[in-house]
Amino acid sequence: ASDDSLVGGTFFAYSKNNGSTISSWKTLNYKTVVLPKASDSTSSxxxxxxxxxxxxxxxxxxxxxxxxxxxxxxxxxxxxxxxxGMNITVTTQFYSETEIQSFTEYIVQAAKKYLPNGIPIEIKIQSSNSIQAVVYRNSGSSSYQSHIFGSY
Structure with a gap:
């Protein structure tokens, strides 16, 4: 990836080595993108x-x-x-546990409605100082789990 990329680089091939020789390369087809994409971004x-x-x-x-x-x-x-898979980061600042609980519950409902099914999803709710809550769903699951962190 480029130095200013918001996502890490991607492996594009691997090889099983036999001693000190490389036998053959196997192509990998991975890609990581940042969402939302810019309005001028074109994708075929x-x-x-x-x-x-x-x-x-x-x-x-x-x-x-x-x-x-x-x-x-x-x-x-x-x-x-x-x-x-999808890793989502929501940056905000809530000051009470009640605000974070309400927001976390709302995120779960919105995620069920708008985000794709069948893939693992992790949603981090964080302030500039720390993670306040996490919402996640495992691959193949239809239900989300959440955890709210303390220290307000």
Missing amino acids: DSSDQSDNSNFTNFKTQIQSFFPNLSGVTAQAQYYNNSLS
Whole structure:
């Protein structure tokens, strides 16, 4: 990845070595993208566009309910051009456990409605100082789990 990339680099091939010789290269088809994509970003892959649209709807929904969010971004991982996972970061500042609980519950409802099914998803709710809560769903599961961290 470039030095200013918001996502890490991606392995694109591997080889099983036999002693000191490389036998053959096996191609990997991984890709990581940042969502939401810029409006001037063009992608020929319709799944990228659909995933970006779904994430943008999720982002709009939670920002309309809690407008003081500093940022909502995602790293989407693809394998063989299919979405295989998503890590979302929501940056905000809540001052009480009740605010964080309400927001976390709302995120779970919005995630069920707007985010894709069948893949692992992790949503970190964080302030500039620490993680305040996490919402996650394992691969193949339809239900989200959440944990709210203490120290307010």
